[in-house]
Amino acid sequence: METVAPFKEVVEEIKEAGGEAFKYCFQCGLCDTVCPWNRVRQFSMRKLIREATFGLTEIDGEDIWRCTTCGRCPQRCPRGVKQIEVGISLRRVASNYEVFPASVRSARTARASLISEGNPLQFERKKRADWAKDLPVKTFSEGMEVLYFVGCYFSFDPRMKKVAVATAQILDKAGVNFGILGEKENCCGESIRKTGSEDVFKSLAKENIKTFIDNGVKKIIVSSPHCYHTFKNEYPEFMVNFEVVHISQYFSELIDTGRLKLSRSYAKKVTYHDPCYLGRHNDIYDEPRNVLNKISGLELVEMTDSRKDSLCCGGGGGRIWMDTPKSERFSDLRLMQAKATGAEVLVTSCPYCITNFEESRLNLEYQDALEIKDITEIIHEVI
Ligand code: SF4
Ligand code: SF4
Numbered sequence: 001m002e003t004v005a006p007f008k009e010v011v012e013e014i015k016e017a018g019g020e021a022f023k024y025c026f027q028c029g030l031c032d033t034v035c036p037w038n039r040v041r042q043f044s045m046r047k048l049i050r051e052a053t054f055g056l057t058e059i060d061g062e063d064i065w066r067c068t069t070c071g072r073c074p075q076r077c078p079r080g081v082k083q084i085e086v087g088i089s090l091r092r093v094a095s096n097y098e099v100f101p102a103s104v105r106s107a108r109t110a111r112a113s114l115i116s117e118g119n120p121l122q123f124e125r126k127k128r129a130d131w132a133k134d135l136p137v138k139t140f141s142e143g144m145e146v147l148y149f150v151g152c153y154f155s156f157d158p159r160m161k162k163v164a165v166a167t168a169q170i171l172d173k174a175g176v177n178f179g180i181l182g183e184k185e186n187c188c189g190e191s192i193r194k195t196g197s198e199d200v201f202k203s204l205a206k207e208n209i210k211t212f213i214d215n216g217v218k219k220i221i222v223s224s225p226h227c228y229h230t231f232k233n234e235y236p237e238f239m240v241n242f243e244v245v246h247i248s249q250y251f252s253e254l255i256d257t258g259r260l261k262l263s264r265s266y267a268k269k270v271t272y273h274d275p276c277y278l279g280r281h282n283d284i285y286d287e288p289r290n291v292l293n294k295i296s297g298l299e300l301v302e303m304t305d306s307r308k309d310s311l312c313c314g315g316g317g318g319r320i321w322m323d324t325p326k327s328e329r330f331s332d333l334r335l336m337q338a339k340a341t342g343a344e345v346l347v348t349s350c351p352y353c354i355t356n357f358e359e360s361r362l363n364l365e366y367q368d369a370l371e372i373k374d375i376t377e378i379i380h381e382v383i
Helices: 009-018 030-034 045-053 072-076 085-095 102-116 152-156 158-173 190-194 198-214 226-238 247-255 287-293 332-340 351-363 375-382
Strands: 146-150 178-180 220-222 242-247 269-272 299-301 344-346 371-374
Touching: 009 045, 009 085, 009 102, 030 045, 030 072, 030 190, 045 220, 072 085, 072 146, 085 158, 085 190, 102 198, 146 158, 152 351, 158 247, 158 351, 158 371, 158 375, 190 198, 190 226, 198 226, 220 226, 220 247, 226 242, 247 287, 247 375, 269 287, 287 299, 332 344, 332 351, 344 375, 351 371, 371 375
Parallel strands: 146 178, 146 220, 220 242, 269 299, 269 344, 344 371
Antiparallel strands: none
């Protein structure tokens, strides 16, 4: 079946989502040369833009769901076309028509879980703080130094819960007066927005903002670059501004001010992966490296594609919930790049990257070749 979205609706949606910059596209194709999809299969953002311009988008196809919102092509476009916003607007049209190809249907499950439980992982809201039940972690109250906004994967996913525990123990050791919101915390809404479910995003964001205001929150520490991006760049759309700090920045500050002492060494060769939403989208490249460089014994080496050219793990734009065939996973390529440096550890600072990398580690049978770590776990080992 070929579904052609009405010209007017597609064009109006695009205008609403990101203005009219898509009209300036002159079909140079530079976006396709940097897009990570073209390392694993054919995909053309240039073609999507062309079709959208004429309202000829096939909204029932897979292509409108491919973009991981990695941020590489907008950096390179000579005409300032906002490719990510155009892509999201097409997903909004498809979501409005409830048209989803098979590989995307799991994103609908995530959406239903976000609506009922405030997380995309189908866990009960009341279990959101269970990861902390054996720790002396307090509920946030006004006057505390910082709110630790844990995020969904760190609250529920078995692999990522270890990172939440390590984070709380590090903050405790540094003497930080922090608290969490427990079951009052909702998903930040970043990824569901990128799948076109604007209404769900707005409702999650409004609830979080109300909770922050009601509880007197001023400064928020986050472990996920996706929470960071949304609080910093998207929540201001609701006329609010909270101080948001990513955990890698906060560790850097705690170490520099002497509150956190790195007393042990970590004698391993390590390579750092820049998550798209920390690096390209928010220019945070140096702090994680500064932290790693302060650890005695640790040797930091760079991969082929690093910093602004970092290779996306494949999990952004809601793709973390969608099915990607094994032969098309960017995370496999990233692990190969990491292994080629001779590093024993691939370290990063994003729950989606860790989830995809752990899966690729199994797929590639790299269990003996490479460890996958969140930066928090390395700090935890050396304090
Ligand atoms: S890089 Fe920009 S101008 Fe060139 S094809 Fe892509 S969207 Fe169009
Ligand atoms: S944002 Fe990234 S994944 Fe999306 S089209 Fe551009 S380069 Fe490809």
